[in-house]
Amino acid sequence: MAMSAARAGAEAEVRTRLPDVAALAAALDGVDYLADPGLATAMFLAVRLPQPLLLEGEPGVGKTEAAKALARALDTPLFRLQCFEGIDAAEALYEWNHPRQLLGIRLAEARGAALDEDDLFGPDYLLRRPLLQAIEHAGPRPAVLLLDEIDRADAEFEAFTFEVLAEAAVTVPELGTIRAAHPPIVVLTSNRTRDLHDALTRRCLYHWIDYPTPERVAEIVRRRVPGSEEPLAVAAATAVTRLRSLDLVKPPGIAEVIDWVAALGVLGLFELDAAAVEASWGSVLKNRDDHELARTRGAAWLAGA
Ligand SMILES: Nc1ncnc2c1ncn2[C@@H]1O[C@H](COP(=O)(O)OP(=O)(O)O)[C@@H](O)[C@H]1O
Numbered sequence: 001m002a003m004s005a006a007r008a009g010a011e012a013e014v015r016t017r018l019p020d021v022a023a024l025a026a027a028l029d030g031v032d033y034l035a036d037p038g039l040a041t042a043m044f045l046a047v048r049l050p051q052p053l054l055l056e057g058e059p060g061v062g063k064t065e066a067a068k069a070l071a072r073a074l075d076t077p078l079f080r081l082q083c084f085e086g087i088d089a090a091e092a093l094y095e096w097n098h099p100r101q102l103l104g105i106r107l108a109e110a111r112g113a114a115l116d117e118d119d120l121f122g123p124d125y126l127l128r129r130p131l132l133q134a135i136e137h138a139g140p141r142p143a144v145l146l147l148d149e150i151d152r153a154d155a156e157f158e159a160f161t162f163e164v165l166a167e168a169a170v171t172v173p174e175l176g177t178i179r180a181a182h183p184p185i186v187v188l189t190s191n192r193t194r195d196l197h198d199a200l201t202r203r204c205l206y207h208w209i210d211y212p213t214p215e216r217v218a219e220i221v222r223r224r225v226p227g228s229e230e231p232l233a234v235a236a237a238t239a240v241t242r243l244r245s246l247d248l249v250k251p252p253g254i255a256e257v258i259d260w261v262a263a264l265g266v267l268g269l270f271e272l273d274a275a276a277v278e279a280s281w282g283s284v285l286k287n288r289d290d291h292e293l294a295r296t297r298g299a300a301w302l303a304g305a
Protein backbone atom coordinates (compact mmCIF):
# COMPACT_ATOMS: atom_id res chain seq x y z
CA MET A 1 0.00 0.00 0.00
CA ALA A 2 1.37 3.43 -0.90
CA MET A 3 2.32 5.64 2.00
CA SER A 4 0.39 8.87 2.30
CA ALA A 5 2.19 12.11 1.49
CA ALA A 6 1.60 13.33 5.05
CA ARG A 7 3.20 10.25 6.52
CA ALA A 8 6.16 10.38 4.15
CA GLY A 9 6.65 14.03 5.09
CA ALA A 10 6.55 13.21 8.79
CA GLU A 11 9.11 10.46 8.35
CA ALA A 12 11.40 12.80 6.47
CA GLU A 13 11.10 15.35 9.27
CA VAL A 14 11.92 12.76 11.93
CA ARG A 15 14.93 11.68 9.85
CA THR A 16 16.15 15.27 9.71
CA ARG A 17 15.65 15.76 13.44
CA LEU A 18 17.32 12.48 14.31
CA PRO A 19 19.88 11.67 11.65
CA ASP A 20 21.83 9.28 13.89
CA VAL A 21 22.17 7.76 17.36
CA ALA A 22 24.30 10.67 18.61
CA ALA A 23 21.59 13.15 17.61
CA LEU A 24 18.99 11.22 19.59
CA ALA A 25 21.30 10.92 22.62
CA ALA A 26 21.85 14.69 22.48
CA ALA A 27 18.12 15.37 22.16
CA LEU A 28 17.45 13.13 25.18
CA ASP A 29 20.20 14.87 27.11
CA GLY A 30 18.48 18.16 26.20
CA VAL A 31 15.38 16.99 28.06
CA ASP A 32 17.50 15.72 30.98
CA TYR A 33 17.39 12.03 30.17
CA LEU A 34 20.82 10.43 30.11
CA ALA A 35 20.89 7.39 27.84
CA ASP A 36 23.96 5.20 27.45
CA PRO A 37 24.93 4.25 23.89
CA GLY A 38 23.09 0.90 24.01
CA LEU A 39 19.80 2.43 25.06
CA ALA A 40 20.18 5.39 22.69
CA THR A 41 20.76 2.95 19.80
CA ALA A 42 17.69 0.88 20.72
CA MET A 43 15.54 4.01 20.92
CA PHE A 44 16.93 5.32 17.65
CA LEU A 45 16.03 2.09 15.88
CA ALA A 46 12.56 2.11 17.45
CA VAL A 47 11.94 5.53 15.94
CA ARG A 48 13.60 5.04 12.60
CA LEU A 49 12.71 1.51 11.55
CA PRO A 50 10.10 1.89 13.14
CA GLN A 51 9.71 -1.10 15.46
CA PRO A 52 8.17 -1.43 18.93
CA LEU A 53 10.80 -1.30 21.68
CA LEU A 54 10.54 -3.51 24.73
CA LEU A 55 12.45 -2.11 27.72
CA GLU A 56 13.05 -4.44 30.62
CA GLY A 57 14.82 -3.80 33.90
CA GLU A 58 14.25 -3.60 37.63
CA PRO A 59 11.85 -0.98 38.98
CA GLY A 60 13.31 2.51 39.05
CA VAL A 61 15.97 2.20 36.33
CA GLY A 62 14.31 4.71 34.00
CA LYS A 63 12.07 2.65 31.70
CA THR A 64 8.96 4.81 31.93
CA GLU A 65 11.02 7.96 31.87
CA ALA A 66 12.76 6.79 28.67
CA ALA A 67 9.45 6.84 26.78
CA LYS A 68 8.45 10.19 28.26
CA ALA A 69 11.83 11.66 27.34
CA LEU A 70 11.56 10.29 23.80
CA ALA A 71 8.25 12.09 23.34
CA ARG A 72 9.72 15.32 24.69
CA ALA A 73 12.79 14.96 22.49
CA LEU A 74 10.54 14.52 19.44
CA ASP A 75 8.21 17.27 20.62
CA THR A 76 5.24 14.98 20.20
CA PRO A 77 2.52 13.78 22.59
CA LEU A 78 2.94 10.75 24.82
CA PHE A 79 -0.03 8.44 25.30
CA ARG A 80 0.52 6.15 28.25
CA LEU A 81 -1.39 3.02 29.02
CA GLN A 82 -0.63 1.81 32.53
CA CYS A 83 -1.29 -1.93 32.43
CA PHE A 84 -2.73 -3.90 35.33
CA GLU A 85 -4.14 -7.33 36.00
CA GLY A 86 -7.41 -7.75 34.15
CA ILE A 87 -7.01 -4.72 31.86
CA ASP A 88 -9.15 -5.08 28.77
CA ALA A 89 -9.93 -3.44 25.44
CA ALA A 90 -12.39 -0.97 26.97
CA GLU A 91 -9.59 0.52 29.06
CA ALA A 92 -7.01 0.41 26.30
CA LEU A 93 -8.94 1.40 23.20
CA TYR A 94 -12.32 2.99 23.74
CA GLU A 95 -15.64 2.60 25.44
CA TRP A 96 -18.98 4.24 25.07
CA ASN A 97 -19.74 6.97 27.55
CA HIS A 98 -22.83 5.43 29.14
CA PRO A 99 -23.63 8.23 31.60
CA ARG A 100 -23.49 10.71 28.75
CA GLN A 101 -25.67 8.51 26.54
CA LEU A 102 -28.26 8.28 29.32
CA LEU A 103 -28.16 12.02 29.77
CA GLY A 104 -28.62 12.45 26.02
CA ILE A 105 -31.70 10.23 26.12
CA ARG A 106 -33.17 12.11 29.09
CA LEU A 107 -32.58 15.50 27.52
CA ALA A 108 -34.12 14.37 24.24
CA GLU A 109 -37.15 13.02 26.12
CA ALA A 110 -37.55 16.25 28.09
CA ARG A 111 -37.46 18.22 24.87
CA GLY A 112 -39.74 15.75 23.14
CA ALA A 113 -37.05 15.46 20.45
CA ALA A 114 -36.48 12.40 18.32
CA LEU A 115 -33.27 10.52 19.02
CA ASP A 116 -32.05 7.47 17.20
CA GLU A 117 -29.27 5.05 17.95
CA ASP A 118 -26.84 6.64 15.52
CA ASP A 119 -26.96 9.83 17.56
CA LEU A 120 -25.99 7.95 20.71
CA PHE A 121 -23.15 6.02 19.07
CA GLY A 122 -21.46 8.98 17.45
CA PRO A 123 -17.97 10.41 18.07
CA ASP A 124 -19.21 12.67 20.88
CA TYR A 125 -20.13 9.67 23.01
CA LEU A 126 -16.88 7.80 22.52
CA LEU A 127 -14.36 7.76 25.38
CA ARG A 128 -10.99 7.53 23.72
CA ARG A 129 -8.38 5.51 25.60
CA PRO A 130 -4.60 5.71 24.96
CA LEU A 131 -4.38 3.20 22.09
CA LEU A 132 -7.09 4.96 20.13
CA GLN A 133 -5.69 8.39 20.99
CA ALA A 134 -2.30 7.36 19.66
CA ILE A 135 -3.84 6.01 16.46
CA GLU A 136 -5.98 9.10 15.97
CA HIS A 137 -3.08 11.49 16.60
CA ALA A 138 -3.04 13.87 13.65
CA GLY A 139 0.69 14.65 13.59
CA PRO A 140 2.74 16.44 12.49
CA ARG A 141 4.98 13.72 13.95
CA PRO A 142 3.94 10.29 15.21
CA ALA A 143 2.98 10.15 18.88
CA VAL A 144 4.80 7.95 21.37
CA LEU A 145 2.61 5.19 22.77
CA LEU A 146 3.81 3.77 26.08
CA LEU A 147 2.42 0.40 27.14
CA ASP A 148 3.74 0.58 30.67
CA GLU A 149 4.32 -2.55 32.76
CA ILE A 150 2.88 -4.85 30.12
CA ASP A 151 3.90 -7.83 32.29
CA ARG A 152 0.99 -6.98 34.60
CA ALA A 153 -1.57 -7.56 31.85
CA ASP A 154 -2.46 -11.06 30.71
CA ALA A 155 -1.31 -12.76 27.53
CA GLU A 156 -4.65 -12.23 25.79
CA PHE A 157 -4.36 -8.52 26.27
CA GLU A 158 -0.83 -8.60 24.83
CA ALA A 159 -2.11 -10.35 21.73
CA PHE A 160 -4.97 -7.89 21.38
CA THR A 161 -2.75 -4.80 21.56
CA PHE A 162 -0.38 -6.25 19.03
CA GLU A 163 -3.16 -6.90 16.56
CA VAL A 164 -4.26 -3.29 16.87
CA LEU A 165 -0.72 -2.01 16.46
CA ALA A 166 0.09 -4.27 13.53
CA GLU A 167 -2.98 -2.98 11.71
CA ALA A 168 -2.43 0.62 12.88
CA ALA A 169 -6.21 0.80 12.68
CA VAL A 170 -9.18 0.39 14.96
CA THR A 171 -12.64 -0.70 13.95
CA VAL A 172 -15.47 0.70 16.02
CA PRO A 173 -18.48 -1.23 14.73
CA GLU A 174 -20.80 1.76 15.09
CA LEU A 175 -18.39 4.22 13.47
CA GLY A 176 -16.26 2.27 11.03
CA THR A 177 -12.52 1.88 10.75
CA ILE A 178 -10.17 4.55 12.05
CA ARG A 179 -6.80 4.27 10.36
CA ALA A 180 -3.66 5.92 11.73
CA ALA A 181 -2.27 8.72 9.59
CA HIS A 182 0.93 8.44 11.64
CA PRO A 183 1.34 5.06 13.35
CA PRO A 184 2.72 5.67 16.84
CA ILE A 185 6.24 4.93 18.03
CA VAL A 186 5.64 2.15 20.54
CA VAL A 187 7.57 1.62 23.77
CA LEU A 188 6.66 -1.27 26.08
CA THR A 189 8.08 -1.70 29.53
CA SER A 190 8.23 -4.73 31.77
CA ASN A 191 9.50 -5.26 35.31
CA ARG A 192 9.85 -8.91 34.36
CA THR A 193 7.35 -10.27 36.86
CA ARG A 194 6.58 -12.89 34.20
CA ASP A 195 7.89 -13.92 30.79
CA LEU A 196 6.19 -12.18 27.93
CA HIS A 197 4.70 -14.12 25.08
CA ASP A 198 6.96 -15.10 22.16
CA ALA A 199 4.57 -13.48 19.71
CA LEU A 200 5.19 -10.15 21.40
CA THR A 201 8.93 -10.41 21.95
CA ARG A 202 9.47 -11.55 18.37
CA ARG A 203 7.96 -8.35 17.05
CA CYS A 204 9.93 -6.05 19.34
CA LEU A 205 13.38 -4.65 19.66
CA TYR A 206 14.68 -5.53 23.09
CA HIS A 207 16.82 -3.63 25.54
CA TRP A 208 17.63 -4.47 29.13
CA ILE A 209 18.32 -1.38 31.28
CA ASP A 210 20.85 -2.10 34.02
CA TYR A 211 20.94 -0.15 37.24
CA PRO A 212 23.60 2.49 36.47
CA THR A 213 26.91 3.10 38.20
CA PRO A 214 26.91 5.55 41.15
CA GLU A 215 28.69 8.15 38.98
CA ARG A 216 25.93 7.92 36.39
CA VAL A 217 23.19 8.08 39.02
CA ALA A 218 24.89 11.14 40.52
CA GLU A 219 24.83 12.81 37.09
CA ILE A 220 21.10 12.10 36.82
CA VAL A 221 20.50 13.46 40.32
CA ARG A 222 22.31 16.69 39.48
CA ARG A 223 19.96 17.18 36.53
CA ARG A 224 16.90 16.53 38.64
CA VAL A 225 17.66 18.27 41.93
CA PRO A 226 18.32 21.96 41.42
CA GLY A 227 21.33 23.20 43.38
CA SER A 228 22.59 19.74 44.29
CA GLU A 229 26.35 19.43 44.60
CA GLU A 230 28.37 16.65 43.07
CA PRO A 231 29.97 15.24 46.27
CA LEU A 232 26.61 14.76 47.99
CA ALA A 233 25.03 13.31 44.85
CA VAL A 234 27.91 10.84 44.49
CA ALA A 235 27.76 9.95 48.21
CA ALA A 236 24.01 9.30 48.08
CA ALA A 237 24.27 7.31 44.85
CA THR A 238 27.11 5.23 46.34
CA ALA A 239 25.11 4.62 49.51
CA VAL A 240 22.11 3.42 47.51
CA THR A 241 24.32 1.05 45.52
CA ARG A 242 25.56 -0.24 48.90
CA LEU A 243 21.96 -0.69 50.07
CA ARG A 244 21.11 -2.57 46.89
CA SER A 245 23.72 -5.18 47.86
CA LEU A 246 21.48 -6.14 50.80
CA ASP A 247 18.65 -8.58 50.28
CA LEU A 248 15.91 -5.96 50.31
CA VAL A 249 12.23 -6.44 49.52
CA LYS A 250 12.10 -3.10 47.69
CA PRO A 251 15.59 -2.10 46.58
CA PRO A 252 15.73 1.68 46.14
CA GLY A 253 16.17 2.94 42.59
CA ILE A 254 17.22 6.17 40.95
CA ALA A 255 14.05 7.95 42.07
CA GLU A 256 14.98 7.30 45.72
CA VAL A 257 18.44 8.81 45.24
CA ILE A 258 16.79 11.88 43.73
CA ASP A 259 14.30 12.10 46.62
CA TRP A 260 17.04 11.57 49.15
CA VAL A 261 19.33 14.31 47.87
CA ALA A 262 16.34 16.68 47.66
CA ALA A 263 15.36 15.82 51.26
CA LEU A 264 18.90 16.31 52.55
CA GLY A 265 18.98 19.71 50.87
CA VAL A 266 15.72 20.76 52.53
CA LEU A 267 17.14 19.60 55.87
CA GLY A 268 20.22 21.72 55.26
CA LEU A 269 22.48 18.65 55.30
CA PHE A 270 25.17 18.80 52.66
CA GLU A 271 27.34 15.93 53.76
CA LEU A 272 26.29 12.32 54.05
CA ASP A 273 27.41 11.22 57.49
CA ALA A 274 25.73 8.86 59.97
CA ALA A 275 23.63 11.68 61.46
CA ALA A 276 22.37 12.71 58.01
CA VAL A 277 21.44 9.10 57.27
CA GLU A 278 19.61 8.80 60.61
CA ALA A 279 17.60 11.91 59.77
CA SER A 280 16.54 10.71 56.34
CA TRP A 281 16.04 6.91 56.21
CA GLY A 282 12.47 7.38 55.08
CA SER A 283 13.51 8.99 51.80
CA VAL A 284 15.36 5.85 50.75
CA LEU A 285 13.68 2.82 52.28
CA LYS A 286 9.94 2.46 52.00
CA ASN A 287 9.48 -0.88 53.66
CA ARG A 288 9.66 -1.78 57.34
CA ASP A 289 11.62 -5.02 56.93
CA ASP A 290 14.12 -3.24 54.71
CA HIS A 291 14.47 -0.53 57.35
CA GLU A 292 15.28 -3.05 60.01
CA LEU A 293 17.75 -4.88 57.84
CA ALA A 294 19.56 -1.65 56.94
CA ARG A 295 19.54 -0.42 60.54
CA THR A 296 21.25 -3.58 61.73
CA ARG A 297 24.08 -2.65 59.35
CA GLY A 298 23.92 0.87 60.71
CA ALA A 299 23.82 4.46 59.49
CA ALA A 300 27.61 4.72 59.56
CA TRP A 301 27.94 1.70 57.27
CA LEU A 302 25.49 3.24 54.83
CA ALA A 303 27.25 6.59 54.91
CA GLY A 304 30.49 4.78 54.12
CA ALA A 305 32.16 6.08 57.26
N1 LIG B 1 18.67 7.81 32.44
C1 LIG B 1 17.98 8.68 33.19
N2 LIG B 1 18.10 10.01 33.00
C2 LIG B 1 17.41 10.86 33.77
N3 LIG B 1 16.57 10.51 34.76
C3 LIG B 1 16.40 9.21 34.99
C4 LIG B 1 17.09 8.23 34.22
N4 LIG B 1 16.75 7.02 34.68
C5 LIG B 1 15.90 7.23 35.68
N5 LIG B 1 15.68 8.54 35.89
C6 LIG B 1 14.87 9.12 36.97
O1 LIG B 1 14.47 8.06 37.82
C7 LIG B 1 13.07 8.08 38.04
C8 LIG B 1 12.55 6.65 38.02
O2 LIG B 1 12.55 6.19 36.71
P1 LIG B 1 11.29 5.42 36.09
O3 LIG B 1 11.31 5.69 34.63
O4 LIG B 1 10.07 5.74 36.82
O5 LIG B 1 11.72 3.91 36.39
P2 LIG B 1 11.01 2.57 35.92
O6 LIG B 1 9.90 2.93 34.99
O7 LIG B 1 12.10 1.77 35.29
O8 LIG B 1 10.51 1.94 37.19
C9 LIG B 1 12.50 8.96 36.94
O9 LIG B 1 11.44 9.74 37.40
C10 LIG B 1 13.64 9.86 36.53
O10 LIG B 1 13.58 11.05 37.29
Ligand SMILES: [Mg+2]
Residues within 6 Å of the ligand: 060, 063, 064, 065, 148, 189
Ligand atom coordinates in the same frame (compact mmCIF):
# COMPACT_ATOMS: atom_id res chain seq x y z
MG1 LIG C 1 7.89 2.60 35.32
